[in-house]
Amino acid sequence: MFGKKKIVPQIDKDQLELIQNAQKRIKQKKRLYIHFVIFLIGAVFLILANTVLKIGEKFKPFDIDWFVFAILIWLFFLIYHIFNVFITHKFMGKAWEQEQLEKLVAKQKIKIEKLKTELKREMPHIAKSEIYNESLNPERKSELTIIVAAAENDAIGKGNKLIWHLSDDLKRFKNLTNGHHIIMGRKTFESFPKPLPNRTHIVITRQADYKVPEGVIVVNSLEAAIDVTKNELQPFVIGGGEIYKQALAIADKIELTRIHENFEADTFFPKIDTTIWKETANTFHKKDEKHDYEFSFLTYERK
CATH class of the missing domain: 3.40.430.10 (Dihydrofolate Reductase, subunit A)
Known part of the structure; x- marks a missing residue:
């Protein structure tokens, strides 16, 4: 009886889906960008750790510095991340965005037609409104x-x-x-x-x-x-x-x-x-x- 009233979303299901997917897309691209920046910084750090700080200086698998393998492994994960964003989730690319936009426009057109129908139904009442008539009358008398x-x-x-x-x-x-x-x-x-x-x-x-x-x-x-x-x-x-x-x-x-x-x-x-x-x-x-x-x-x- 005294519980909180459940808030009903004012956005319809398709519009809400569009917003949520757009937010998801933004987060994906933002995470990929952060990953790329960290990869560049990390690669520089691995090189300095080996060449300047002499960490693992003698560890050279196949006579190749260890940091090269570390960078290649990390690069593999970065490429996988890029693939995941732009290939696996390709459905959220430009074609998907255009499809969602067309769907949203179609729904808005339906809403506009519905509002027009309701307005036509209310026109007789609006025409009798004193406020409406005053707004149409340029000679509306002010209170001197x-x-x-x-x-x-x-x-x-x-x-x-x-x-x-x-x-x-x-x-x-x-x-x-x-x-x-x-x-x-x-x-x-x-x-x-x-x-x-x-x-x-x-x-x-x-x-x-x-x-x-x-x-x-x-x-x-x-x-x-x-x-x-x-x-x-x-x-x-x-x-x-x-x-x-x-x-x-x-x-x-x-x-x-x-x-x-x-x-x-x-x-x-x-x-x-x-x-x-x-x-x-x-x-x-x-x-x-x-x-x-x-x-x-x-x-x-x-x-």
Whole structure:
């Protein structure tokens, strides 16, 4: 009952035989090569033993140095080994290898035909698969997400700068947008000291020949920006106010950090219409030594 489960080989009998025979052939040739090398070294050693070390110097059967007979006897065993590998086991030569290859190819053809038959049988089910249909649809919709931090009065910035500094909010922004395309207006882009790492920046501007660092993409409309991200699963819109207003009409999700204070500002986030948007997550944070204001992480999804 608790014994080890017997492992069933996934390779069929003929394939397994081919592999085992090939391994056997390799071992045979490897042993023959080793035998040949040892024979050469041994022959030199026997000659030196007799001529330099004077071992058996006076032993000369038929007036011939003894090492000659020793080398000839060893050579006989080497020749026998060569004969055994290339003659006795000739069935494992090129003709045998070709026969095994043809046998293996024939079996693979049978398997391919079997797979084709099974695929035809499953095609109606595959055609109904949502994943399959999405993979065929080049216009597959990605999840456009707005990410923003806004006060209770919807203030988001003043003088092209953030009004607050919340460490956890910055961490959340980094974690959510890392590895994704981020869409922004020109002023938002210019508020960064430099492009954010590990993100593809798409800047919307009407300025002709707007200069940007290498890797940053410039477009002249939100529609063009979205077209750039058509192969991205979750591009993010990160500002500013006018871009947010345009994106709100077509976005699928809003990741909102709501700061529970009112601020003077010159840029505001549009009001969220709860008849269109459903709150799906809400995490409250108290103020502490790193955060001067209470705030909440909210997630809205389009109904």
